[in-house]
Amino acid sequence: MDFNSATYVHPNQRGIPTPTKEMQSGCGTCKLCEIDCPTKAIERKGIDELHIDYGKCLQCGQCVTICPDGKLTNSGFIYVIALHREEFYTQYKKGVKETPPILPFSLTENQKRFRKLTQKRGFLYREVAAGGNNTVESELNASFNSVFDSEREGIRCVASPKHADAIVFSGPVSQNMEAPLQTAWDVMSEPKALIACGTEAVSGGLFPKGKLPQEPDLFISGDPPRPDVILQGFRLLLGRFSFQFQEALHKFLESEK
Ligand code: SF4
Ligand code: SF4
Incomplete structure (x- = not known):
């Protein structure tokens, strides 16, 4: 896969829901989208306001x-990836995005330290299935095939968290998986990163969200996210891909006008 020509819009994917031109004349009061989500x-909310948390969105199209x-x-917009959870909160009024394209977030100290260690060489990760349904694991498996070729970026999966630079976890972190996730995290040496992969990992999705060892360093939403989206998320954390969710969404919506 050529990352330079990869695009955040996919012709065959539903992607996230966005307002159409019809929304400019107002939204009515039916709230069916809210009730059915x-x-x-x-x-x-309010008059003609829609608030969407794309970190909760399954991209189900309902x-x-x-x-x-x-x-x-x-x-069709599929790059729902961010270094801060708050980047996914998006407000629209009469169909126009009100959330600014540039948000005042900077790298956390942990993200800086992790990037310094891994930007050139890539990173090793241990995957923890924390109560999910294996769809994220299928996409992670696919990220190693010859199309997506994760190892070309120096990103590999390892069996023991002791050998890993990062934990990639999927699922909402069920009660029974809180302790194993914490243990895997505790045995890793610093600097290390926690990566939430999939909508359930980001927000719980359909389920209550369990306890995490710390706030994740990278959020990759989608149920499940495609392998190319996962890899672009990893590259964002490494500092090899310059991307801000709100900015990209803003440009996309402008291009659709
Ligand atoms: S409230 Fe939701 S379902 Fe109803 S018109 Fe607006 S967008 Fe459509
Ligand atoms: S989860 Fe489904 S119904 Fe809810 S906002 Fe996303 S696409 Fe719409």
Whole structure:
């Protein structure tokens, strides 16, 4: 896969829901999208305001299907990746995105230290399936095939967390998986990174979110995210890919006008 020509919009994926031009005339009061959303990712607020937490969004398309007036569309935008959870909170008013394209977030100290260690050589990770449904694991497996070729970036999976630079976890972190995830984290040496992979890992998705060893250093949403999205997320953490979710979404919506 050529990362330089990779794009955040995929022609065959639903991607995240975004407002259509019809939304500019207002949204009505039906709230059907909010009522029907399985993860309560979308909220109809005030007059003509929609708030969407794309970190909760499964990209299932249900809100688009249920909207009686065609005010939402499956955008095909799939790069729901960020270094800070708050980047996914998006507000629209009359169909216009109100969340600014540039948000005042900088790298945390841990992200800086991890990047310094791994930017050139890549990183080794231990995967922890923390109560998910194995879809994220399937996509992680695919990230090592000859199409996506994770190892070309120096990113490999290892059996023991003692040999790992990062933990990639999937699932909402069920009660029974809180302790194993914590143990895997505790045996790793510093600097280390925690990576939430999949909507359930980012927000819990359909389930309550369990306890994490610390705030993740990277959030990759999607249920599950595609291998190319996962790898672009890893490259973002490494500092090899310059990307800000709100900025990219802003450019995409402008290009759709
Ligand atoms: S989870 Fe499904 S219904 Fe909810 S906002 Fe996302 S696409 Fe819409
Ligand atoms: S987006 Fe569609 S379903 Fe949601 S409140 Fe507006 S009109 Fe209703």
